[in-house]
Amino acid sequence: MDFRLNEEEQAFQNEVRDFVQELFRDILPPDFAGVDPGPEEEAREDIEKIAAQVWHRLGAKGWIGLGWPKEFGGQESESKSWILNQELIYNGIPGMDIAACQGDLILQFGTEEQKKRFLPPISRGEVKYAIGMSEPDVGSDMFSLQLKAEEKEDHYLFNGQKIWNSGIQRTDWCVVYARTDPNAAKQHNGISVFIIDPKSPGVTLRPITQITGLDAFCEVFYDDVKVPKENLLGEKNRGKDVSMYAFSIERSYGMVILHNARRYFDQLVEYCKETSVNGQPLAKDPLIRNRLAEMAIEIEVGRNMGDRINWMTGQGMLTVIPGCQNKIYGSRVAQKLSNLGMEILGLYGQLDDTSKCTQLGGRFRHMYLSSRAWSLAGGTSEMSRNIIAGPFGLGLPN
Ligand SMILES: Cc1cc2nc3c(=O)[nH]c(=O)nc-3n(C[C@H](O)[C@H](O)[C@H](O)COP(=O)(O)OP(=O)(O)OC[C@H]3O[C@@H](n4cnc5c(N)ncnc54)[C@H](O)[C@@H]3O)c2cc1C
Incomplete structure (x- = not known):
């Protein structure tokens, strides 16, 4: 390699x-x-x-x-x-x-007309996309989703609810997963995927405030929303294929988390070099030096895991298992780093960027709160462990 x-x-x-x-x-x-x-x-x-x-x-x-x-x-x-x-x-x-990732789905499953219609505006930086998968009782077990899409003459009629749709208030389109066959013998065979304009009549967005204080996601209500038939992405009732492809993209999220953590880490190291507490430079404190060195190893390991995934992708190899490993590892490293940052910053760690006393732009406070989500978003760590244990990984029976 x-x-x-x-x-x-x-x-x-x-x-x-x-x-x-x-x-x-x-x-x-x-x-x-x-x-x-x-x-x-x-x-x-x-x-x-x-x-x-x-x-x-x-x-x-x-x-x-x-x-x-x-x-x-x-x-x-x-x-x-x-x-x-x-x-x-x-x-x-x-x-x-995430628009470009949703573009990947359109590239993979879209018709020629859809590719010509939806991809160029993404690549020109004109539009943004959201993801509409989760529902109030549907997360990890997404194939039990209930949002109903009934086929009518020239459209599908949507009724039901989604939740946790990140940033949908600010996007032009949302890739939405809905039930098109409630009678399918197997749940996963009755799902289809649609490209929907969140400003369509009948769509109501209700922002949800995250632990960070930001209106990060929305609940989305669909009341008799008409979606043109040409906005069906992939074959009707084959939404499972689209979702599996989408999950495989999201599992590369581990690399995203780790490269983001590198910035926080480098800033923390600089802070320790520049800061003294009670006349003692932080950089000379043996415990702090030790913990920073330990963290540096973990970040480097994660980075190497990511580089290996990229290399494997370049060789046309499957990366489902390394992707899951990297996602779990990355979330864990980021959460550990946020704890370390909060401990080193002490009381200053609790201040946000509006305080004149804040350190490092209040970023560790944000990271401490936001990194909780990294072991959930894009598939939880438990679900990733299930995949590693299962037929494609350790071969344990499901
Ligand atoms: C920051 C963030 C952004 C998000 N953005 C979006 C978005 O844009 N669009 C969208 O649709 N969704 C989004 N989500 C939702 C996300 O996809 C779900 O949180 C995720 O799929 C988990 O579902 P859940 O929260 O309903 O948890 P559940 O599935 O209810 O799980 C609850 C707990 O039980 C565990 N668990 C469940 N089943 C099993 C099992 N079989 N074995 C072992 N443990 C299990 C889980 O690991 C978890 O710890 C976002 C979430 C976060 C945190």
């Missing part, structure tokens, strides 16, 4: 690093400490504005959907796509969006 970048990839990484410097110069506030990737922090008005500008700039550079075919605005390069994401995530740049 050789994880080194080739010449072209190295040149692209340099280009991305210049782009990030440009963003720091033109768009980001001077004291910007970075935000977590994903739509949750875009609930802050200032971050939403920055994210929109970044998204447009990425589109203008042709850097959204880099792995897609050229005819849909891509460059057919998965490695470039990952290099870009890694740099944006490490620098905490807002605007990294």
Whole structure:
């Protein structure tokens, strides 16, 4: 295995690093400490504005959907796509969006008309997408979902509810999973997937405030919502295939979590180098040095796990099990790091970015609260462990 970048990839990484410097110069506030990737922090008005500008700039550079075919605005390069994401995530740049992932689903399952209609606006940075899977009693066991989509003459009629749809208040489309055959012998055979405009008549969004204080997600109510038939993604009643593909994408989330954690960690190390408590430099405290060194090992291990997944993907190998391992590991490392940061910062760790006494932009307080979600979002750690134990991993019977 050789994880080194080739010449072209190295040149692209340099280009991305210049782009990030440009963003720091033109768009980001001077004291910007970075935000977590994903739509949750875009609930802050200032971050939403920055994210929109970044998204447009990425589109203008042709850097959204880099792995897609050229005819849909891509460059057919998965490695470039990952290099870009890694740099944006490490620098905490807002605007990294799940739209491109939903575009992957459209690329895989969409008709030619759907690809022509939905992909170019994503790659130009004009639209954003949300995900509509979870329901009040449906999370891990998503095949028991109940949102009803009845087939009518020229549309499907939606009735029911979704929950935890991240950032849907600010998106143009949502990829929604619904029950189209309530009588299917096996539950997973009665599900279909649709691309829905959340502003359609009959859709009501009710924001939910997360532990971080942000309106990160929404409950979504569908009351007699008409969805055109041409918005069905994939075959009717074969939504399981789309969902399995979507899960396989989300499991690479471990790499996202780890590269985000690297930024927090590096900031914490700098803080320890610069800070003294009671006249004693933190950097000379044996316990702190020890714990930072331990953390550095764990982050490096996670990073290597991620590089291996990328390498395997490049070789056309299946990455379901390493993806699950990395997701569990990444969440654990991030949660441990947030604890360490809070302990080192002491009482300052509890202050948010509105306090004049805050340290490191109040980011560890945010991370301490938000990292709870990382072992849940995109499939819980328990479900990932079930996959590792099952037929594709250890081979234990289900
Ligand atoms: C930050 C964040 C963003 C999210 N964004 C979205 C989004 O945009 N769109 C969307 O649709 N959803 C979203 N979700 C919801 C997410 O997909 C669900 O939280 C997840 O699928 C788990 O479902 P649940 O919360 O209903 O937990 P449940 O499935 O009810 O599980 C509860 C607990 O029981 C455990 N458990 C359940 N079944 C088993 C089992 N078979 N074996 C062992 N343990 C089990 C789980 O691991 C968990 O600890 C988001 C969640 C978070 C935290």
